[in-house]
Amino acid sequence: MSRQAPQDMAAERASAEFDITELAHFYAGGEEKYTKLHKAYEFIKQDPELVVQPPRNILEFNRDEIREFTMGQIHRIAQMLISGEHDYEFVYHVAMAANIYNESFSMRFFVHDSLFRNVINMLGNKEQQDQWNEDIDKFRLYGCFAMTELGHSSALRGLETMATFDVNADEFILDSPNITSTKWLIGGLGQTATHAVVIAQTNINGKNVGLNWFVVQVREKGTGKLMPGVVIGDIGSKAGHNGVDNGWMQFRQVRIPRSHLLSKWVSLDRKGNYTPAPNPAVMYATLIPERLSLITVTTQMVSQALTIATRYGVVRRQGNKNQQIIDYQSHYVNLLPPIAFMFLLKSAGADIDKNFQILTSGGKIEDPMVYLNHMGEMHCVSASLKTMSGWYASDILEFVRRSSGGHAYSSYNAIANIIGDWGVMTTGGGDNQILAEQSSRFLLHRLEQKLEFDEFPELKFRPSCQYIADAKRYLEIPQWDVQDISLCSRDPSLIEEALNAILLNSISQKLKKGATHNDVLLEMSRVAQLHCATYILSVNVEKFGAPAPAEGSGFDVSVYSILQQMTILWAFHTLHTFSGEGVREGFLTPQQINDVEGYYMSLNKSLRPQMIGLTDAFGHPDFILKAPIARYDGDIYQPYFETVMTAPNSMGVPPYQEKYIKPLTGRPGKN
Amino acid sequence: MSRQAPQDMAAERASAEFDITELAHFYAGGEEKYTKLHKAYEFIKQDPELVVQPPRNILEFNRDEIREFTMGQIHRIAQMLISGEHDYEFVYHVAMAANIYNESFSMRFFVHDSLFRNVINMLGNKEQQDQWNEDIDKFRLYGCFAMTELGHSSALRGLETMATFDVNADEFILDSPNITSTKWLIGGLGQTATHAVVIAQTNINGKNVGLNWFVVQVREKGTGKLMPGVVIGDIGSKAGHNGVDNGWMQFRQVRIPRSHLLSKWVSLDRKGNYTPAPNPAVMYATLIPERLSLITVTTQMVSQALTIATRYGVVRRQGNKNQQIIDYQSHYVNLLPPIAFMFLLKSAGADIDKNFQILTSGGKIEDPMVYLNHMGEMHCVSASLKTMSGWYASDILEFVRRSSGGHAYSSYNAIANIIGDWGVMTTGGGDNQILAEQSSRFLLHRLEQKLEFDEFPELKFRPSCQYIADAKRYLEIPQWDVQDISLCSRDPSLIEEALNAILLNSISQKLKKGATHNDVLLEMSRVAQLHCATYILSVNVEKFGAPAPAEGSGFDVSVYSILQQMTILWAFHTLHTFSGEGVREGFLTPQQINDVEGYYMSLNKSLRPQMIGLTDAFGHPDFILKAPIARYDGDIYQPYFETVMTAPNSMGVPPYQEKYIKPLTGRPGKN
Known part of the structure; x- marks a missing residue:
């Protein structure tokens, strides 16, 4: 048995009718990107701040451990960016690699680096961009994106957080009028963020002029102490992404200067004269790139799961004829179309990215008319894409789980972790x-x-x-x-x-x-x-x-x-x-x-x-996949067994033996 | 808002066109059973050994904590059974209540109380039943069911654990010839069991006579030390059921007496003359009741999830008209048929149970011909039932998750926990x-x-x-x-x-x-x-x-x-x-x-x-459901917020502030 599995894997690899490396280049977006990403993998692999080193296992981390480790990754990469010692492209790929390794990194890093930044650039005017961008680049502040409330998510018009303009002080007063207006599930807010972009109802001269975005400092820089009137907590344990500090926040009459109202599309002068946006839809422009980022997340996460199921499927033998389980129709017909989907989505994603650059003139919306004309189409693409690939991916992951049998149930084969992390994708960023x-x-x-x-x-x-x-x-x-x-x-x-x-x-x-x-x-x-x-x-x-x-x-x-x-x-x-x-x-x-x-x-x-060749072309190294049943060389059982043996508290008499077991089985009986 | 939700809930309850209590009686299997179960709920509710008392939250427990708590539940209920202080029926209902509260209890308790016991009774002869049953009843030993191996699950013929008969010593020698023969995923084995029923290839006089079941002592009673030649470990973290100590086991030439070969259907005399079973299918008879138990598990777990989604659905308002989200077609059409399924499955299950009693003459298979004649049909029912309801339930749980939005992502609303526990149902007990x-x-x-x-x-x-x-x-x-x-x-x-x-x-x-x-x-x-x-x-x-x-x-x-x-x-x-x-x-x-x-x-x-009335009739008290968004009275937001606020480490500066955050945000910038 132990020789059979690697032989099966080698035979499968040999049966690919295409050049696996060339296909891997295509999947990575070209040979150059492929090479850079794999250099980054080499760089992070033995770095304890970026990758958990054996015998410790990231799949065993509790909430406190994964929180700290994830922030450690961010700190490390931020320092690389700040120091300028490394080529920016290299650091970018190191961040990509860290992000594929730990999905929590991705979400926690990008709430600052993308979501917060995009709001400043897409909704802030030139002065505001100048005001904030350098500190964002240098991580001298940490931003987050405060939209969802405890009682309101998809229907933004119902948001209750209130920003009231005090014309005398030339300030806005932010307030959370009731419990359902508590900002909720905000990534990066629970323990990290110093600043937030906050969407709130805007009251000017006693009149609600609708929703606007505000930049609000929520913590003291350095000490992490809460700013006056700001109450923040962490929402605690979640089904996944426990490396991300999703938080809640309430405002108690928090004052911010008028200049913190993001004003690319709206304006408010010293006297309280307010000009609304030409089209309210521009206020939600940042949601489109957020949705499009799901293309990257999908191909990264789901392709890992498919690699795991495929590799396990070719080395696992079962049934009356002891055949490879992947040879069952019920197996390959459920895995192959998803594998095709990964390649086609990646390919379509490249086109959509180009279109998005046209839409937004490179992210800054220099021509509002171009933006407004194309926005309906782009919203339709990004929204239907999130729906279709989000749900389809859930189905794929469930099938991956089923097709990997009882071993999918072990945390150490990573499938449960991917499913946990994926869960939020079908509701977050728009139901x-x-x-x-x-x-x-x-x-x-x-x-x-x-x-x-x-x-x-x-x-x-x-x-x-x-x-x-x-x-x-x-x-x-x-x-x-x-x-x-x-x-x-x-x-x-x-x-x-x-x-x-x-x-x-x-x-x-x-x-x-x-x-x-x-x-x-x-x-x-x-x-x-x-x-x-x-x-x-x-x-x-x-x-x-x-x-x-x-x-x-x-x-x-x-x-x-x-x-x-x-x-x-x-x-x-x-x-x-x-x-x-x-x-x-x-x-x-x-x-x-x-x-x-x-x-x-x-x-x-x-x-x-072709399945092994195809999944090989996704290009995931073993330490990224983490699952011993998905070893590249097919030799799965010994590494899996060793992983289980090194799990904490996996051997020996349990601490509650005296208290709960001995009183039962310690009594004499017939046996 | 805070008044709206309880009013909505009350109005929904009033709109039921049937007597909710009467329907609850039907669902519970009759008024008597309903009353007993609810008495049991009252009994366990404030008992810290049976139910985790606030502000601690079972949904926050790590692996070590849930292991100990689950064994504590078993110890407590076993003591109640042993002491004879309580009516058996009452203790039985307390066990049911504990089992609905904590699915891990169910699995860990029943590997001993059902699986181990059923093998002894369905496959052991009269003397063997007498030998073991009393110790099983009194928990003077703790049994488990050792079938699956690391490399073999559904295809039992491929199992590799070997029992070789030593005619001179009148003993069997159990051995694990290689790594893939390691017994794997065995519930109750990792930390608890003193005994196991083990299925193994049987070698008599140098000839493999096929699979047989053996009773093997694996740990010293009382101390929990491993028996000579037995190596056991726990398989560690899993997607769910972390209160169950699923374990692995290898045998190194372990000797057991010939009398530990279970011999209702087979026989082996002192000289090594072996008579096989009349039909090898009888050797797997215990798998049928295991599959049928899925009916109970399904109705218990899935009905909780449906109650959560339905209650949240009627109090959550969202959308342009601020309507109850359950009024969306996409919502109720996906929840109502599953609700109907719970009632019909429960009703069909009662019939199937009766048929199973006929099949097995009350579990002991007194008439082998009746058993053999009916077994094909019963296997077909139990197998198709496990497939259909197992997969359908996965779909239902995924829909419950989606329909509860971001709040399903919080561990504290119990949905993620149910999904984690459910995962094993589609592969365990037969793929x-x-x-x-x-x-x-x-x-x-x-x-x-x-x-x-x-x-x-x-x-x-x-x-x-x-x-x-x-x-x-x-x-x-x-x-x-x-x-x-x-x-x-x-x-x-x-x-x-x-x-x-x-x-x-x-x-x-x-x-x-x-x-x-x-x-x-x-x-x-x-x-x-x-x-x-x-x-x-x-x-x-x-x-x-x-x-x-x-x-x-x-x-x-x-x-x-x-x-x-x-x-x-x-x-x-x-x-x-x-x-x-x-x-x-x-x-x-x-x-x-x-x-x-x-x-x-x-x-x-x-x-x-009718949806609130229907889900009310499932009869789950709030402390069983655990999810604040599913409060019976509809007042969900304040309790949810309080649950989150009392989560460990949810407020204050994180321990890694100095190490990872201050070095970034502590530097001066423009802001």
Whole structure:
């Protein structure tokens, strides 16, 4: 047995029909990025401030330990950034590596480095940016993002924290009028932040002028003591991310200068004359990049889980014929489409990032009109993406757990930890159901514009709802005309067309005819997910739909070919998943969905031998994965056993033997 | 806000159209059981050995703390049983209450009290039962169940632990030949057990005669020291059940007397003459009750989660109209069918328990022929039930998590804890996928018997596959003939008929025609789930399908009526879930599934006001639920806030301020 497992792993690796290293370069965003990230892995691997050194195990840390370790990582990387000893690019990759190693690092670091900074830059004026940016860069303050309240999350209009302008003192007075207005779940606030950007109702001259963002100092720098009138606590234990100090905060008549009202879009003069934003939506602009960051988080976390399940699946043998468990249909059909999803999402993510740069002129929104014109589309993409990939990832992680049997239940195989950390992704940063509704409403709006007024806005990038431009043609197709499903395996755009038609039928038939908005919420959620899955497909059909790579594209032929197969698999997966919709709309026949299912199954089967190569290309070193059952070399049982043996208090008589066990079993009996 | 929530809760409670207390009696298994359980709740509530007393919080306990507390509960209840001071029935209910309060108690207590005991009684002969039972009753030993090995779980034939008979010494020698043969994940073994029932390959006169069960002493009674040649450790941290000491064990030539070979079905004489069991299946008989216990676990744990989500859903207000979040279609449609499932599962479980008593003559298998004749059916029920309810419950818990937003992420609202504890249910006690295959194979076998030889065995109870007796009729129905779906709401047996037909089409078309067994595994998994969902429906249609309760049935009319509506909802839910199968088989038309979906949605909508009454009837006191967002009185925010404020280390400057924060933020800057 002990020799069998490494041999199985080696054989699987050898069966990859593509250059694994080249695919790993693609997945990392290019060879240069790949090399830098792996240099960073080497750098952190033996550094006790960045990676927990054996025999200690980060998966065994309690809340206090993981809090301190996470802050230690941040401190270390901040010092590297401040000292200037290292190349910035190198430190950036060290931060990426630390972040892949410990998801808590990511969230705790980026509440300052991204969320706080983005609000200053996207909502603050030039002077305010100058005022804050240098201290942010140098970590001379630590920022956090105070939006959610105990009683209010997705519905921002209901927020209760109040900022009242005192014209005489030229100050705002922040106050928490009641318990439900307590700021809640704020990352970095519980133990770290010196400053917060706070969203609050704004009362000027006795009138509520709506929500605004304020910069508020919440702790003394250095000592960490709370500022007068600020009450802060940590919200304690959570299902995951226990390295992040999520906190709560109440204001008791806290005064801040008028200049701390972020004023890129609004203005308030000395006399209390207030000019609101041209469009209230700009006040939430920072939520779009927050959602888009989920692409990175998803590919980082879920690809680790998929690597664990795949590696365990090929070395675990079980059943009457002692076969590799991954060879069971019920196993590979549930793991392969998620693996394809990782590659396609990464690829779509690169495009979306480019579009976001156009939207925001590099993050600073220099041209408000460009921003406002593109924002609906960008919100739809980011919202449907968060819904679809957030929920799909939950399903994937649950399947990874199931497919790794009892060993998934051990904390030391990391799966439970990933699931715990993931949990917040479907509700934090906007509840997925609400986001799905918002994207569907946007699609319905665009479709109505097209059908009623033949309007379809021109954007500076290809929108995800491009298919709506062709809505009339699609809606006139009575039934999918592809009878020989195998054609789709050479031309995935045939499936893309079918999905566009199903989508448009859903939007036009179900969302429009909905008796009341509330009666089509589940339909809206399906539409948003299908929209996003189809968008990811369309981006990749454009890149990998041709029979071979374009000359000069720089693509290795074997890499192009496997990405093309991943695209085709995703096409079938999406059509298979949503085929019920197609049938109900009368667009697909029962024969077609039977054929799609048959083809989907055989496609999965044919790709089964590529799974180790594909997951190797995610490029996660063993110390990042942490799971002994996912060892690169396949030799899993001895390391797993050793990990368990070194767990604290795992051997010997328990401390409560005398108190609770001896009084029972210490009595004489027949045995 | 703070007044709104309790008012909302009171209004919801008032809207129940049935007698909540009467329904609670039904759910508890009768008024007597209800009263006893609630007396037990009163008894444990303020007892620090049975329930963690505020301000300490069990949801904050680390591994060492929950281990000790759980053993303390067991010690306390064992002493109550031993002393004889209390009525046995009362102690039994105290154990039930402790078990609902702390799922770890359940698992750790029942490995001794059920699993170990069942093996002795179902596989040991009369002398062996006499030898062990009294010590089991009196907790003078502590037993565990050693089946799973590090490298082997579902495929028992691959187990490697070896018991070699030494005819000269009249002893067996137990040995673990290699690392993968290490017994693994054994509940109660890590720190507690003095004895284990061990399944091992049996070598007699140099020949492997297959698997047998042995009783092995593993620790000295009283001191807890390991017996010679026995090496035991604890497997450490897990995703859940950290109060259970799951352990590993290796044998180094451990000698036990021949009389410790459990010999109800096999025999071995002094000279080494071995008689095997009449049917090897009897050796795994104890797995059936283990699986059936999942019914209890499911209804206990999942009903708590549903209570939490429902109560939070009615007091949380959010959205543009500040409505109760439970009023969103996406919310109640995902919670109501699971609520119905709890009632129907409980009701089906009572029937299955009765059947199990017939099967095993009260647990001791007095008539082997009755046992062998009924075992296939009972295995099919228990296996498909574990698969279907195990996976469905995972989905339900994930939805409960999503529907409780960010507050589900807090450990203090108990949802994360339930999910962690639940995780093991889909793999422990038989991997769900494997069990699904086994049930489907049984159904296919029965169908072939019927179609080819017109055989259908008569049993002493109505089997779950009764529909196969009518297979020919069902298979001749070309299409479902119900055009007016609303008829089904008065007669759910119409849906039962449709489901039977879909099932039989699936079994006969897809499982039979499967090119190879492996290519229909996913279909087998669907069939097993549909079989079980339909069985649960059929049991309840028989009980609640009539327009009104039978005279003398003792049913309150309002309770009967709501259970009838739950049955109808479950019928629609099952048909809606599996309608895709029906369409692909050509049995349902697109029009029919659209109508089913429409009716299903409106049925959910009409039952929405009953949700608080229904979840109240689960009967969980607040201290059992533990979640402040699920307070019975609806006043959630203040208690939640107080829980968070009393969490350890939740206020003040963190211990690492000087080391990691001050060096950054203590430096002068612009701000």
